[in-house]
Amino acid sequence: MEGERNKFIKIIIVITCITAAIMELIDTSIVNVALTNISGTLGATLEDASWVVTAYAIANVIVIPLTGFLSRYFGRKNYYLASIILFTLASYMCGNSSSLWMLVFWRFVQGIGGGALLSVSQGILFDQFKPEEKGIAGGIFGMGIVIGPTIGPILGGYIVDNYHWALIFDINIPIGIAAALLTWKFVDKKADEYNIDKKSIPIDYIGILSLTIGVGALQYILEKGQSDDWFEDENIRYLTAAAILGLGLFIWWELTTKNPAINLRVMKSRNLIGSNILTFVCGFGLFGSVYLFPVMVQRVMGYTPTESGLSMIPGALVTIFAMPFIGAGLGKGVKPIYFVSLGFALFILHGYTSSQAAPDADKWWFIVTQICRGVGTGCLTVPLLSQAVVGLKPADMPYGISLNNMFRQLGGAFGIAIMNTYATNRFATHRMDLVSNLQGNNPLLGERLNGITQGLIAKGMNPSLAKQAAYGALDHSLSNQAQMQAYLDGFLLIAIFFVCTIPFMLLLKNETMDAETRAKVAAAAH
Incomplete structure (x- = not known):
């Protein structure tokens, strides 16, 4: 009977940790598709509304590397519970904000609370598994890391198309309350949390x-x-x-x-350096591609936010199925380098194949590339989560884990920023090239303009206005083609980035964690 109760508690804690981590990661991307609606409702420009995304990202990336210190200072359970409550309260205030800058402020607070929901969840989750089951635990947690950023645009697009944007934040409230209650009831304190002497922990x-x-x-x-x-x-x-x-x-x-506050001396470990660099690369590819795809299909191919979100479901589903198998493989002794190599190959294939899409490419074309991205991210995330702490002392493992999580977030920030800049610059280049090919004496150009003009006249438009409208239609078509090519160049850049960083795989130790090390990870994690 006691065994059944322990099994039930384990399931509850696993669900709580994964849900909290996914909730935090969803909020990194769910707002992106709602910025237009937010700016219109609150009377702000789209540029100012982007601060809703920026404020959360800044707070998040500051707090994540400090979670090891904060957990030690306040106690892991206390810090985790307080962070869930803060995240939930901030979500309520975000949904009820009456001005843009009020929303930006509470998004910053939400980001502070969200920092622990990623790193500390990982440590609590690992505590629930036996040493030989840590690979599976890594697979389960890695699944949440990949699903969060992917499902954000899907959920956000559906809400924006059918409800008020405030629901993006309000849906966190019941989940946060449930997570807080379950954490308070079922998550145990670690032995060293009962008698924390804060005076012995200098700030x-x-x-x-x-x-x-x-x-x-x-x-x-x-x-x-x-x-x-x-x-x-x-x-x-x-x-x-x-x-x-x-x-x-x-x-x-x-x-x-x-x-x-953060023991950077742990970076002397060659394995941690390699894991962090490759985790940065993984974040770059994951967040960069998740940013590019919905923007491309909405702006160029005419998808609604909901349709663009639904197009990303295949990648999320294949990740859900792949993660546990990858974790189990690690637990049985499969060398991480095999998974990492496969992940790089799939990401390169994803970027290159996506870059070859035609303007009239159907959804099936992108389903294949999304599946490559989903499996590729899984092959990178799970092994790197485990490898980050191989060779570290138990006391250094919390710092290794928090640094690894920070590198993933920074990789994502770099990925989004570089994709945005690169696509903008490539659009200008492609448009200039296309315009230079439009010679006034080109008979094909004349036929195209005449065909559009006659079609508009046939619909009752004034001939002079029809000719002007034909030029406008041609300009729109040209811009659309240039924009499509610019986004495809972005996917190719992701593939090139992965190719150029292949040598960093040599920094990884070609070994798996032994049972003793996995046990130390569970004991020392956040």
């Missing part, structure tokens, strides 16, 4: 402040650089200096101070 004020300034400024630059014309903008130049000085001071201080 690294310089490290925390320099990290906040450096990472916050870097995230702002990545989020707003394209819309603010990069270094042509004075604020971007100042923040670039702040990012360099802040991160430089942070690295120097954490490596020299006796009690760092």
Whole structure:
């Protein structure tokens, strides 16, 4: 009977942790498809409304690397429970915001609460599995990491098309309340949490402040650089200096101070360096492609937000089925390098195949590429989650895990920023090339304009207006073609990025975690 109860509690905790992690990751992308509606409702420009995304990302990427210290200072359960409550409260306030800047403020608060929902969930989840089951635990958690960013645009598109945008935030409330109650009731404190002596845990004020300034400024630059014309903008130049000085001071201080908030000395591990670089690459590919695809099919191919979201379901479904098998394979001793190599191959195939799409490509074309992305991300996420801590001491594992999660988020931020900038620049290039090929004495151009003009006249339009409208239609078609090609170039860039970073796989130790190490991961994780 006691065994059945323990099994039930284990299931409840696993569901709670995965749900909390997915909820946090959904909120990184769910707002993207609602910005137009938000700006219209709150009377703001679309550029100002983008702060709703930026504020959350900045808070998130600042808090994630600090979760190891905060868990140790407040106690893992206390910090996790408080973060869920803060995230839920901020979600309620976001949905009830009456102005844009009120919404931006609460999104920042939501990002602070959301930081623990990713890293700490991982540690709590791992505690529920035996050493020989850690591969499966990694598979389950990795599934949540991949599903979150993918399902965000799907859910957001459906809500925007059918309901008010505030529901994007309100749906977190019942989930957050349930997660808080289940955490309070079923998640046990670790042995060292009952008698926490905060006086014995010094606060690294310089490290925390320099990290906040450096990472916050870097995230702002990545989020707003394209819309603010990069270094042509004075604020971007100042923040670039702040990012360099802040991160430089942070690295120097954490490596020299006796009690760092984040122990960067763990980066001496070649395996952790390799895992973090490859995790950055994985975040770049995942978030970059998830950003490109819905924007492309909505702007160029005429999909509604709901249709673009539904087109991403195959990739999410195949990830759900693949993750547990990958985790089980790791648990049985399959070398991680095999999965990582397969993941790179599938991502390269995804990027290259997507870049070959024609303007009239149907949904089946993209289903194949989405499946490649889904399986490829799974093959990278699960092994890298496990490999990040191989060779680390138990006391260093929380720092290794939090750094690994931070590199994934930074990779995603770089991916989105670079894809946005690259697509914009390539659009200008392709449009210029297409315009240069439109010679006034070209008989095919004349036939095309005459055909459009006659068709409009046949519908009752004035001949002079019909000719002007024909030029407008041709210009729209030309811009549409240039934009499509620009997004396809973005997918090709992702493939090239993966090809260029293949050598970093050599940094990984070609081994699996033994049972003892997996047990230490569970004990030392957040």
